[in-house]
Amino acid sequence: MVPRYARPPMSAIWEPEARYRIWFEIEAHATEKLGELGVVPKSAAKALWDWWATDPKIDVPAIDAIEAVTKHDVIAFLTWVAEQVGDEARFMHQGMTSSDVLDTTLAVQLARASDILLEDLDLLLAAIRRRAEEHKYTPTIGRSHGIHAEPVTFGLKLAQAYAEFARCRKRLVAAREEIATCAISGAVGTFANVDPAVEEHVAERLGLAIEPISTQVIPRDRHAMFFATLAVIAGSIERVAVEVRHLQRTEVLEAEEYFSPGQKGSSAMPHKRNPILTENLTGQARMIRAYALPALENVALWHERDISHSSVERFIGPDATITLDFALARLTGVIDKLLVYPERMQKNLDRMGGLVHSQRVLLALTQAGVSRENAYAIVQRNAMKVWESDGELALLDLLKQDAEVTAALSEAELEEKFDLEYHFRQVDQVFERVFD
Amino acid sequence: MVPRYARPPMSAIWEPEARYRIWFEIEAHATEKLGELGVVPKSAAKALWDWWATDPKIDVPAIDAIEAVTKHDVIAFLTWVAEQVGDEARFMHQGMTSSDVLDTTLAVQLARASDILLEDLDLLLAAIRRRAEEHKYTPTIGRSHGIHAEPVTFGLKLAQAYAEFARCRKRLVAAREEIATCAISGAVGTFANVDPAVEEHVAERLGLAIEPISTQVIPRDRHAMFFATLAVIAGSIERVAVEVRHLQRTEVLEAEEYFSPGQKGSSAMPHKRNPILTENLTGQARMIRAYALPALENVALWHERDISHSSVERFIGPDATITLDFALARLTGVIDKLLVYPERMQKNLDRMGGLVHSQRVLLALTQAGVSRENAYAIVQRNAMKVWESDGELALLDLLKQDAEVTAALSEAELEEKFDLEYHFRQVDQVFERVFD
Amino acid sequence: MVPRYARPPMSAIWEPEARYRIWFEIEAHATEKLGELGVVPKSAAKALWDWWATDPKIDVPAIDAIEAVTKHDVIAFLTWVAEQVGDEARFMHQGMTSSDVLDTTLAVQLARASDILLEDLDLLLAAIRRRAEEHKYTPTIGRSHGIHAEPVTFGLKLAQAYAEFARCRKRLVAAREEIATCAISGAVGTFANVDPAVEEHVAERLGLAIEPISTQVIPRDRHAMFFATLAVIAGSIERVAVEVRHLQRTEVLEAEEYFSPGQKGSSAMPHKRNPILTENLTGQARMIRAYALPALENVALWHERDISHSSVERFIGPDATITLDFALARLTGVIDKLLVYPERMQKNLDRMGGLVHSQRVLLALTQAGVSRENAYAIVQRNAMKVWESDGELALLDLLKQDAEVTAALSEAELEEKFDLEYHFRQVDQVFERVFD
């Protein structure tokens, strides 16, 4: 975790205090059910919840001090709680194993992290949608291979991003569902010393599903799927980040990351405004992708469990969720405040002298009875002049002066072929598909 | 693709002929709709389908020869079809762009590949279930960290695998849905020269969803999610493969990959039966995981598209699906024919001299009024002797001879604590959770 | 392996015939030494080499047919050789294990593959150097963050690529050394039934080092390092490929992948020349990077060996080397024939109206006694006008008309600050560092 790429609510999920709070809730809910089942006195859970109702501070250093002696984190915590609650606390954890607490806690943390990420995505989607509608009909050149192709609108670019992040949202909902399970099944998952009803009760109270079958641990294919999903989302962040970086290039300059009016460029050169936020996002995307790999390797634990996944999760649990939260919020800011330059878009669109319309002229000539070969030659000879002029000549002007063209097409017909609007007739329908 | 790890039906999907057949269907369905819309004569589609009804052979070398001249694969194919069908074929591909055909074809191929993989998973699930039920109550030691923990049943191990692959199946269904979209939207996705109705028609005929918004290409976050899902499935294959490899170790030998009765070991040593199938699967899992990475990097294409994804997909499209198909089938065979040795499982269970039951004795002593500290000391001193005997002594025997134990617990009570069945009381419920 | 990305000499290394030829040489050299040691008759090696001198065809299908019966590749091969050579052949393979042959063969294949890759790198370096010298002083704008920064020369860009690939070459030499070892040490590497002198002899004849300690297999950290090195080289290929893709963008167009004079663009639009070779290389780089991952996972084999590395290497051995060979050759072609447009470079350099020189003016004003704050304000107000004119105004013109500037600096002094050559004074020294 890099502090500058961390936001407090997400970081808080991964702090010791938050973890201990979840531990307590799991233990207290479990004790409650054990009481109902007659395994422990009902008074035990009451004592726990009564203490909890006082909103006690979790004394992390005190717990750490106990752990230094017991060498066992869960026992240290239980000991500390017992010191606070008194004798009734000894009924906690009956028949349970440490992993019951640890794995269910990780599930709660990842579910909460998912909830923040889902909010992040909602904010991002809202920002993209607002800007998409704003620029629904702002013409800009579509590029394949980095080369001008045919006109699109800037709104379409954003609608594509919207559709992509809407898919990401759906994937994250599924990933959250994968991860949000509760296991309280004992040392090797047989419920030998703890009734499955305890698991059901705790799951229901924590808003988790029960883990149908666990083996001391919750199976790690769930976590692999979760982190792989975050990696896919990172890829989509990178795509939009790369788009902004391209648009901000000196020669393109169709959009820019926001800078405040009074802000100075990096030097005396006023043009030096760098797309540092989206470059930064590009790097973060690389990290979030990388974190999926050890999660995938974690699946093949030995027999009922080995603990090799644990050190991995101490890294990627916080690092992947905190970084993705930061990245989504940063991207939302970039989109929200993106400086868009429609005039420059138009200027770039025009820099080819209308060559982007040559295909429609070709078709029109053919339909007007010129042979395909002739039509091609006619268009080509004019297009070449435009191309060689590097933006000085305009294709429409040349065509109007070409006798073979004017013999087949009227000036009005010709001009119609250079109509940008022609390309945007389906924008409405596409927006309906995406936003409805 | 490594031929020895390829099965014909999956490989066939990726062969040139299969690709050309899909191309034809896309073009013919599109022409059909263009006919309905009055853009081209209705006779065009009829001519195409009439020819198709003759079940024509796709002459791949002839198409290749044309491509060598035109330097364009789709044009080469259209030219060859025109040669077969005649004049009406010139109406094909109206307003479409090559990527419309290529990307929709990839969608069909990946959807078909998914269908095979889903069948593979069904067969694997059936095999696992059969063996799980067979060994529902076969006792075996549960191990955490590779160390004996408490008893489980071999059926539970398999039930866990079943639950895991059932999740994989659900993930693959979602991944198939992600990937099965149709885009026929023209050069930059604006439908400038092709009505969206054509896309809808082709999608419906091919069993695909429409791509709500495309940009010459279908967005690559879909493919990233698809290949990431295959990577997760590979992880689960590896988990089961590693389990079998462990079980077949000389010192464990609780199960073995099948070998036929007359089969010789690798030399004069009859014990030399190696788990080569599951070792092989372990390596294949590594490959399938690796293929997800370039798919994740493919997401961030430049602007409306660049073609960097294409070379990647020429590798991973076939390689990931063919290898996963092979691996799933191989794993099914391993499970189906796995030699299971319940006697050896029992022997291993017993090799600790009953130490796996020490915890229950400890609890019983405490409940019988012995202080926790005393109880621990009593169990510990007997357990240590058992441990140091390396399997020669039995804990139950020693406890029966320990006066402090017999003062608290009757022989019958003691024996009950060594009851394996105690651990299996919830097996039924777990099986219900998993298989119902 | 994707056939279209494969070149015959590299592919040949991975074909069955080549593999069998290496097998034979290993066995024959070993038999030779066994003869010298008196373990087998000296006549055995003579018989083998005599047959080999007849340049016999390796009958792959015949060997396959035997393998179908014996289920063992090395035995099948030995059997076939015995059929050809006669009785003396029975002395082959004495005391050896299959892995001795297989692993040493892989070493030979990877060493040969390295030799081809080293030649590829030499050709690439030569091409880069030639173009670097050609454009040593061709001015072009240096860009950070995609934004114009200060002038460089196109030769410097290429010199950087040269230095990078020279490092890659050095790394590959080291990787080749890592991988080129010979192990003939028997079933678990103890030389129990084969004298170490045999290993030494075979190693020397095949141009390999001896593996100091093997365990049936050559340790896989060597292979991990090898494939990781290929991955680094792929990264450098991608860097240059991305540079070319950027330079070919419509708005930049400072260089282009070669197209023949008569070649048509992709349609009627003559500007549509896409950087498809470098896009293709970008995707290939992703694959070569991905292949390093399973090689890294292969290191941790179980005990003296497990065979999980084998299926991985059947993929990545050919795929990584064949694809890298193809990519290096393709990049060499791109560089060799790259169309470079110095006029466009100059035009882009000038599009900022001389803003790239503003920093030098600022310094000159300060040195002429203007306070730093004033100097900044003076430059800034002129620079802003230039910036807002989008290339219409020139900074030098404005400065010459600014009284506060002319009070401090003469026209000649001002013009000197706009001298491009100032930036190139150290080009010679940098070239010396890189190329000498």
Place this chain on the structure above:
Amino acid sequence: MVPRYARPPMSAIWEPEARYRIWFEIEAHATEKLGELGVVPKSAAKALWDWWATDPKIDVPAIDAIEAVTKHDVIAFLTWVAEQVGDEARFMHQGMTSSDVLDTTLAVQLARASDILLEDLDLLLAAIRRRAEEHKYTPTIGRSHGIHAEPVTFGLKLAQAYAEFARCRKRLVAAREEIATCAISGAVGTFANVDPAVEEHVAERLGLAIEPISTQVIPRDRHAMFFATLAVIAGSIERVAVEVRHLQRTEVLEAEEYFSPGQKGSSAMPHKRNPILTENLTGQARMIRAYALPALENVALWHERDISHSSVERFIGPDATITLDFALARLTGVIDKLLVYPERMQKNLDRMGGLVHSQRVLLALTQAGVSRENAYAIVQRNAMKVWESDGELALLDLLKQDAEVTAALSEAELEEKFDLEYHFRQVDQVFERVFD
């Protein structure tokens, strides 16, 4: 970075204070040379070093406070230094760009990190060597595929690890050399405003090589190679960790991670000593491998530089080096204190009833004139009985009672075939290869 997996000396390299100290040294050395060159007064460097000689505390919060205003880390630092040193400090940084400082600092940090890692490796190698010599002739079974193969010694296992980490050390030396370069070349690497002699001077003082050609940044192929090398080392750590985990399995138990005499197992069960250190190392190895990936993606920066590498390096710079340092030290501790059980090794060796020697008997029978087919049948029928007895019968006993055997071989000859020492005749030579 996970605090529990961090050791202070390595962490210190990555703390702000350490970074600022390196920044100062770079600036002061550069100012020194600028003074010699007459660009700035010689008194400037003197003032800087005089202040430095007072061993001043770096006031990180004060620098942070300035950065909060200037929004630029290097300027904030220079401002703070100027406040301490006074007027002469204004000559610092002349003609330099921030990246000159940042990239050279990263080089110093990675070089220092490498030095710690090299020491770690030296300690690890020493520990392995000591244990290897201790167990040079301790017999143990060699296993391929997890199945008993032929005898080795435990010293050989460790010698293999020694040879592997000796290779890792050599690789790290090369990686350190890759990374330890100094770049002070200005905004786009042209040395436009700073003489190359400054770079040479700073490089020499910091013990770095000069970067032959930089482009504002040091090229990232160097860093890719560095982190890829750490990934390879992680693979070797995992290999040894997995070996220990296997050896500690309940059924194998040939070695164990150290536990203190009084230490309690995890519960009442004294056998429950888990290999948690090596499981932990396995997970850490996954992380270190994962960090190589974004480093590989960082190579392809845009043009003269983009800043996407920066966020990646804020993660992996500390995380990869700190974790690897911790892992190497932990592994050293594991090896150093490893509990080795030669009796259990012998017991496991014997559990096959001598089947591991069957191949030698087969050969001896053949050499004594028995046909190969007969010899095989004789050995096989006895071996099968041994195998089926699951360790109860011994092959040697049965052979001595087999008339066909005793007809060919004397009892003494037979016994010689069961001589473990036979397998260890080359141990000396292998040790010489590895350790000399």
